[in-house]
Amino acid sequence: MKEKTMKALVKTAKGPGLVELQEVPVPRIGDNEVLIEVKAAGICGTDLHIYHDEFPYWPPVILGHEFAGTIAAVGKNVRGWKPGDRVVGEPHTLACGRCWLCRTGNRQLCPEKRSPGWGIDGCFAPYMRFPEPELLHRLPDNLTLEEATLVEPMANVVTDVLERGRVEAGDMVAVIGPGPIGLLAAMAAKAAGAAMVMLVGTDADESLRLPVARKIRSIDYVLNVQKENVVAFGLDVSGGRGVDVVVEASGSASGIALGIELLRKLGRFTAIGLTGKGEIAFPYDPAMFKALTFIFNLSTSFTSWETAIRLLSSGKIETAPLITHRGSLDRWPELFSALEEKKGIKGVFLP
Numbered sequence: 001m002k003e004k005t006m007k008a009l010v011k012t013a014k015g016p017g018l019v020e021l022q023e024v025p026v027p028r029i030g031d032n033e034v035l036i037e038v039k040a041a042g043i044c045g046t047d048l049h050i051y052h053d054e055f056p057y058w059p060p061v062i063l064g065h066e067f068a069g070t071i072a073a074v075g076k077n078v079r080g081w082k083p084g085d086r087v088v089g090e091p092h093t094l095a096c097g098r099c100w101l102c103r104t105g106n107r108q109l110c111p112e113k114r115s116p117g118w119g120i121d122g123c124f125a126p127y128m129r130f131p132e133p134e135l136l137h138r139l140p141d142n143l144t145l146e147e148a149t150l151v152e153p154m155a156n157v158v159t160d161v162l163e164r165g166r167v168e169a170g171d172m173v174a175v176i177g178p179g180p181i182g183l184l185a186a187m188a189a190k191a192a193g194a195a196m197v198m199l200v201g202t203d204a205d206e207s208l209r210l211p212v213a214r215k216i217r218s219i220d221y222v223l224n225v226q227k228e229n230v231v232a233f234g235l236d237v238s239g240g241r242g243v244d245v246v247v248e249a250s251g252s253a254s255g256i257a258l259g260i261e262l263l264r265k266l267g268r269f270t271a272i273g274l275t276g277k278g279e280i281a282f283p284y285d286p287a288m289f290k291a292l293t294f295i296f297n298l299s300t301s302f303t304s305w306e307t308a309i310r311l312l313s314s315g316k317i318e319t320a321p322l323i324t325h326r327g328s329l330d331r332w333p334e335l336f337s338a339l340e341e342k343k344g345i346k347g348v349f350l351p
């Protein structure tokens, strides 16, 4: 019998570029695995980093880890899932289950983890083999599969801003960087009870990201650091004390320095995303004089996925303005460059 094939977006080998749409076999599943029909797949900064050879990966590999879809088939040992179920999934596949991190509930940080999209085949394809059904999460009916591609970035925000950054009712929160993560972080902080949320961008964000942010109801203030005195504003709005929590989502040395200036003494700084550099200038003594708590973050906790789904489903997060680009897989060059040039916020493939 002839093998069924599909078109998938593949990183073919090590090196910059080397991404192409290829005809590949539709995956077969083992007894403990599920086959997912991908209905929507979010394009993440990680995919762009892999395109440019700036993130670890094991080629040839189908890109993409932010999937939402329906279960197409289940292996004979799989319990609790059936064809047609609407799902998203934590990308923490192939964690060893034995190491200290796995045994303490932190499989997302296991050194043996190989996620879809870089370690094993991902979701930029019509079908995807998912080896660990226990990592799947069921979607409520009121969340569309396109919106559900935001669950993974939202889970990052929940882990980093709510669980680890501990935003509390009444907090004054400044978010630096108005990309998809910054926008979600600002809305999540407000949903968690922040009294005030301000979002900071630059001239480069004026064409799209800041105008979108200004339309989102739960973001109180949107500022351009190249046009306004953001530190003076932050002091003023917090009665001279400084803000309680800074969420850094720009990955720039200047954004990090600004965050430290904005915080009150004993404030909390929670950082999302990489700078792309091994070392950066850091205002160490000013942070010390304020006795700040600085939180580094990587990946998502189990609990953050459930919270992210509930938050998105609650209607407290405006998802519509965030997905600016959508298209079929063959339009990948156009979608990748729109996101890189900040002409888009979030792009979604509809395979």
Ligand SMILES: [Zn+2]
Residues within 6 Å of the ligand: 044, 045, 046, 065, 066, 152, 153
């Ligand atoms: Zn992602």
Ligand SMILES: [Zn+2]
Residues within 6 Å of the ligand: 095, 096, 097, 098, 099, 100, 101, 102, 103, 107, 110, 111, 112
């Ligand atoms: Zn492990």
